Amino acid sequence: MLAGERQPISPDPHDLVRLISREQLETWATEAPVWDRDNTYPARAIQELAGTGVMGATFCVEDGGRCATLRQVLEVIRVVAHHSGILARVVVDSNLGPAALVITQGQLAQRKEVSASVHAGNKPAIAITEPMAGSAATELTTSVTERGGRLVLNGEKCWITGAPVSQHYVVFARLAPRPGYKGIGIVLVRKDRRGIAFGPVPRMMGMRGLPEGSICFRDYVVGSEDILAPAGEGFRIGMSLYNSQRLGAAMVATGIAEAALHHAVTYTKQRHQFGRPLAANQGVRWMLADMAIQVDHALTYLRAVADEVGTGLAPDRVRVAIGKINAAEMAIRVTNAAIQLFGARGYDGDGPVERLCRDARMFTIGGGTTEMLRELIGKNLGPPVILDTRAKQVTDSPGSSR
Numbered sequence: 001m002l003a004g005e006r007q008p009i010s011p012d013p014h015d016l017v018r019l020i021s022r023e024q025l026e027t028w029a030t031e032a033p034v035w036d037r038d039n040t041y042p043a044r045a046i047q048e049l050a051g052t053g054v055m056g057a058t059f060c061v062e063d064g065g066r067c068a069t070l071r072q073v074l075e076v077i078r079v080v081a082h083h084s085g086i087l088a089r090v091v092v093d094s095n096l097g098p099a100a101l102v103i104t105q106g107q108l109a110q111r112k113e114v115s116a117s118v119h120a121g122n123k124p125a126i127a128i129t130e131p132m133a134g135s136a137a138t139e140l141t142t143s144v145t146e147r148g149g150r151l152v153l154n155g156e157k158c159w160i161t162g163a164p165v166s167q168h169y170v171v172f173a174r175l176a177p178r179p180g181y182k183g184i185g186i187v188l189v190r191k192d193r194r195g196i197a198f199g200p201v202p203r204m205m206g207m208r209g210l211p212e213g214s215i216c217f218r219d220y221v222v223g224s225e226d227i228l229a230p231a232g233e234g235f236r237i238g239m240s241l242y243n244s245q246r247l248g249a250a251m252v253a254t255g256i257a258e259a260a261l262h263h264a265v266t267y268t269k270q271r272h273q274f275g276r277p278l279a280a281n282q283g284v285r286w287m288l289a290d291m292a293i294q295v296d297h298a299l300t301y302l303r304a305v306a307d308e309v310g311t312g313l314a315p316d317r318v319r320v321a322i323g324k325i326n327a328a329e330m331a332i333r334v335t336n337a338a339i340q341l342f343g344a345r346g347y348d349g350d351g352p353v354e355r356l357c358r359d360a361r362m363f364t365i366g367g368g369t370t371e372m373l374r375e376l377i378g379k380n381l382g383p384p385v386i387l388d389t390r391a392k393q394v395t396d397s398p399g400s401s402r
């Protein structure tokens with residue numbers, strides 16, 4: 001092993017998260033309201049996050065990673081999301097989705113370039129959505145064509161998490177003049193090249209500080225080595241690896257909801273009305289119990305889906321869709337309940353739970369809306385899904401029925 005080369009992390013699901021100190025988490029929690037208020041990208045905190053080794057941790061040792069499993073990354077996402085939703089989303093993108101696409105599909109030189117960038121604290125971005133192709137992603141028109149003997153990329157992307165701060169963009173584009181998914185491939189794009197421009201950063205409802213910007217490509221020159229997936233293969237490969245990103249996003253939502261629950265438990269024990277703590281009222285305790293049931297259920301489910309893939313990064317898409325819908329809708333309910341339990345302090349923009357409520361709102365939209373994910377589940381329901389490996393586990397387990 002070369003000096004300075006990282007070693008694989010031990011298989012304990014919680015070992016990766018132990019790389020982050022309590023002090024670091026507390027510092028980020030203190031800074032998170034400022035990033036939100038000023039809509040500023042927390043570059044320094046992200047470099048600190050990279051310094052712990054949790055960014056690019058899923059990469060193999062040759063790519064500077066720790067061979068971390070999906071489950072280990074989920075544990076990091078959960079804990080970081082308690083303190084900052086945007087940092088947790090950086091953990092997602094730097095291990096799963098766009099990062100995983102480059103590391104699994106890229107050539108050696110691309111892997112080296114992107115892994116070095118990720119380990120230095122640069123989150124790669126994934127660019128699928130276009131102004132006229134949102135849910136209908138296979139209708140995208142951004143294209144690579146030949147002009148003057150060169151391949152050039154033209155088109156526009158919007159709502160891209162990380163634009164304009166990311167250095168690398170995994171761009172879904174039409175590589176062949178064939179309709180629907182058949183023409184779509186994936187291109188690795190660099191920010192520092194000619195032919196790429198960024199729109200102004202929009203002010204979003206939540207997750208402020210992590211920009212969701214637009215990108216314009218004008219004759220951006222593409223080398224054949226920059227093609228991560230050819231026409232016809234891009235959508236299949238991309239969506240297969242994107243499922244890990246969806247699982248990660250679901251865990252961000254769950255971590256945020258868990259933080260809201262924690263605040264609500266603490267507050268309702270401290271705040272007195274009618275001469276007793278709020279939590280002394282059964283109605284309040286039942287609200288807290290309902291929040292805890294929902295958070296625990298989401299957490300347990302997401303961990304199970306991650307455990308099913310072992311060392312792989314491509315979880316079952318139907319299981320992921322179920323988990324993401326459940327976590328996204330749960331986080332909206334739980335953060336709202338926390339606001340209710342805080343009374344006017346919950347509604348206060350400088351209080352602890354208002355930001356959590358805004359941050360939790362995006363997960364039914366970003367990464368595939370809950371409507372589209374319901375479509376995915378509905379279309380895939382039937383005997384082949386029901387009789388999958390989970391059914392086998394039930395049969396194999398002697399203690400599974402009473």
Ligand SMILES: Cc1cc2nc3c(=O)[nH]c(=O)nc-3n(C[C@H](O)[C@H](O)[C@H](O)COP(=O)(O)OP(=O)(O)OC[C@H]3O[C@@H](n4cnc5c(N)ncnc54)[C@H](O)[C@@H]3O)c2cc1C
Pocket residue numbers: 125126127128129133134135136158159160161162207212362365366367368369370371372
């Ligand atoms: C915070 C955030 C981060 C994002 N990050 C990224 C990113 O990094 N990269 C990226 O590529 N994109 C990103 N997106 C974009 C996101 O993927 C899209 O917003 C999403 O796919 C929906 O597209 P749209 O907004 O154009 O909505 P539309 O497609 O216009 O849909 C509007 C509404 O209609 C519903 N709808 C549409 N068609 C149907 C149908 N057939 N049946 C029932 N309901 C339907 C949708 O579910 C939705 O509720 C992000 C979005 C957000 C909010």
